Structures are given as structure tokens and as C-alpha cells.
Amino acid sequence: MADKRFGKNGWTPERISSLKGRTYLITGANSGTGFEASRILLSKGAKVVMLNRNPKKSADAISNLKRIISSHADISFIRIDLADLSSVRKGAAEVLETVPRIDALICNGAIAQVPKQKFTQDGFESQLGTNHFGHFLLQGLLYPRLKESKGRIVVVGSEGYKMGIRTIQFDDMNWDKNYHQNKTYCHSKLAQIMSAYELQNRLKKTDSEVKVYVCHPGSSATSLIKNSGNAMSRIMFSMMSKLPVVQSAEKGSYPELMCATEENLDESGYYGPTGMMDWVGPVGDCVIQPHALDRKVAARLWDVSQEATSFKWSL
Numbered sequence: 001m002a003d004k005r006f007g008k009n010g011w012t013p014e015r016i017s018s019l020k021g022r023t024y025l026i027t028g029a030n031s032g033t034g035f036e037a038s039r040i041l042l043s044k045g046a047k048v049v050m051l052n053r054n055p056k057k058s059a060d061a062i063s064n065l066k067r068i069i070s071s072h073a074d075i076s077f078i079r080i081d082l083a084d085l086s087s088v089r090k091g092a093a094e095v096l097e098t099v100p101r102i103d104a105l106i107c108n109g110a111i112a113q114v115p116k117q118k119f120t121q122d123g124f125e126s127q128l129g130t131n132h133f134g135h136f137l138l139q140g141l142l143y144p145r146l147k148e149s150k151g152r153i154v155v156v157g158s159e160g161y162k163m164g165i166r167t168i169q170f171d172d173m174n175w176d177k178n179y180h181q182n183k184t185y186c187h188s189k190l191a192q193i194m195s196a197y198e199l200q201n202r203l204k205k206t207d208s209e210v211k212v213y214v215c216h217p218g219s220s221a222t223s224l225i226k227n228s229g230n231a232m233s234r235i236m237f238s239m240m241s242k243l244p245v246v247q248s249a250e251k252g253s254y255p256e257l258m259c260a261t262e263e264n265l266d267e268s269g270y271y272g273p274t275g276m277m278d279w280v281g282p283v284g285d286c287v288i289q290p291h292a293l294d295r296k297v298a299a300r301l302w303d304v305s306q307e308a309t310s311f312k313w314s315l
């Protein structure tokens, strides 16, 4: 539903005034929606720290952003490979040493539609390991700085959470028996979303002013499928991209930008495009389906995630 506050065009970055003095961390920021979000935040005067896995691509992204915005744009890079928990620990330690304030941690990076079962460095199914466990640990490690900064955690989900098995497959988290490129991707995005609402619930019982928001980019023309999908998925997505059911990467970045910057946003919401099938169109409130808010499943997922990452939140 388009939000009345934002008018018929929905939320757009025009609502952001100056972000001077603000710092935003974005995972997976050297392409797609993460790159576009970085560009727009920089254009508003913010400092952006990209948390990317690939140093060469990051150097290229930084020089592109400086060329587009200004050679003085405050953009930097700390290496984090979400598919390797030791890299997440190392990168988070560097953040804590060098970044004194975090206004928002935008959990944007992901892989999708991985055709065959693969594993992260720590032995987890690659999409769950990268998209969920990597971010779960990162959020926990950076939480003290977010708390000091009264910052936000923004989780970039996917409408895929409505597809696949629509719950968490606790008896086979690695999908040894039934691996399926799309269902397993959808499982990882559902895990991210459920964990975000669980974190909100846990924070509400504390004095923390950290806010957690959940959004999705609809269907956006990025390199997501090109990077990790098989030939058939790539052909299908490239054909779809010519139809009005796919929007630009820039528009795909608006929901995460909105969640990172808009004041007085309801935390229990789920934000994204509200046009055709919620894949494109004005950004506002989308409906979150009840299976993503199942408290019992979320609490169990929280325990499983703490164990998998050997990280215990003090919440």
C-alpha cells in the first residue's frame, strides 16, 4: 500500500535532507542496489563504509563513486566475506576500531539461485550461510557500536520469503536431501527476515534504542542472478528485465534507503515497492505474511543461529 505520507510516487530519496555527520555501513555494496544506495547516501553528504568481499571490485566501485559524486566523497571499504565467519569477525573488529559511529548497518549483500548445493567456509549451505549466518554474526558483533550510536539495522529481504517451504528446515538446514536452487534461496531470505523480527522483539525488552527494519527491493535489474544463477535462470531473468515487472537497481535501493533514513517508521512494517505484485512501483508498506512472524520458529532459529556462528547475543 502506498503510504499517504509519501504521496502517489511513494518514498523517494527526495525525502532525505543532509546526511552530513552520519555513517552508513552496507554489505555487498559494489554492485546493484548496494552500489545505488551508497551513491545516494554519498550524494546527501553521508560517510559510507562498504563491507565487500572483493578488494579489486571495491576499489573500482570507490573510484566510480568518487567520479560520479566528488573526489571528496567519504567512501571506504572494509573486507568482509559473508561466506566465511572468520572474515566477518576480522572485518567487524576493523569496523569497531576505525568507525566511531554507525547510523545504520544495511544488510544488503547476498547470493541467489545457486544451482548446486555448495558450502560456505564453515560448512553451511551457501545461501543460508552467506545471507543469514554471515549477517547474523555481523549484526551481533557490531551491535555495541550500533547501541552507542542509537543506530539501525536494515535487513534486505526478498519476496521469495513467500515461496518455497515457508518455514525453517531445522531437520536439514544444509538441504542435503532436497536441495533446490530457488527454495533454498527463499529459505535463506525467510531466515534473515524472521531473525530481524526476532531481534526487534528481543530489543523491545531492553533499554536499547537500536531499531531494526525489514524491506525488500522488489524485482530489480542487478547482477544477482547473473552472478550466482544457472544459464536458464540468467536467460529467464534477462527476458523478464525487458518487461515492466522489473525496475532499475536505483529504484530497488529505495526501500533500504528509506529504512536507513526515514524518521518515525513503524518497525513492525515490511517495506518495498507496492505496484504490480509488489515487484515494482511506489515504495511503501507491503504486507508481511504470518509465517514470517511465527515466534516459535523464530526463537528456534535464533538458538540455531547462535550455535552455528558460535556467537551469543546478550539479549
Ligand SMILES: NC(=O)c1ccc[n+]([C@@H]2O[C@H](COP(=O)([O-])OP(=O)(O)OC[C@H]3O[C@@H](n4cnc5c(N)ncnc54)[C@H](OP(=O)(O)O)[C@@H]3O)[C@@H](O)[C@H]2O)c1
Residues within 6 Å of the ligand: 027, 028, 029, 030, 031, 032, 033, 034, 051, 052, 053, 054, 057, 080, 081, 082, 083, 084, 107, 108, 109, 110, 111, 112, 130, 156, 157, 158, 159, 160, 189, 216, 217, 218, 219, 220, 221, 222, 223, 224, 225, 227, 252
Ligand atoms: N535484484 C532483485 O530482483 C532482488 C530481489 C529480491 C531480493 N533481492 C536482494 O537484494 C539484495 C541486493 O542484491 P542485488 O540484487 O543488488 O544483487 P547484486 O548486484 O548481485 O549485489 C549483491 C552483492 O552481494 C555481494 N556478495 C555476494 N556474496 C558475498 C559475500 N560472501 N560476502 C560479501 N558480499 C557478498 C556481491 O559482491 P560481489 O560483487 O563480490 O559479487 C554483490 O555486491 C540481496 O539481499 C538480494 O537477496 C534482490
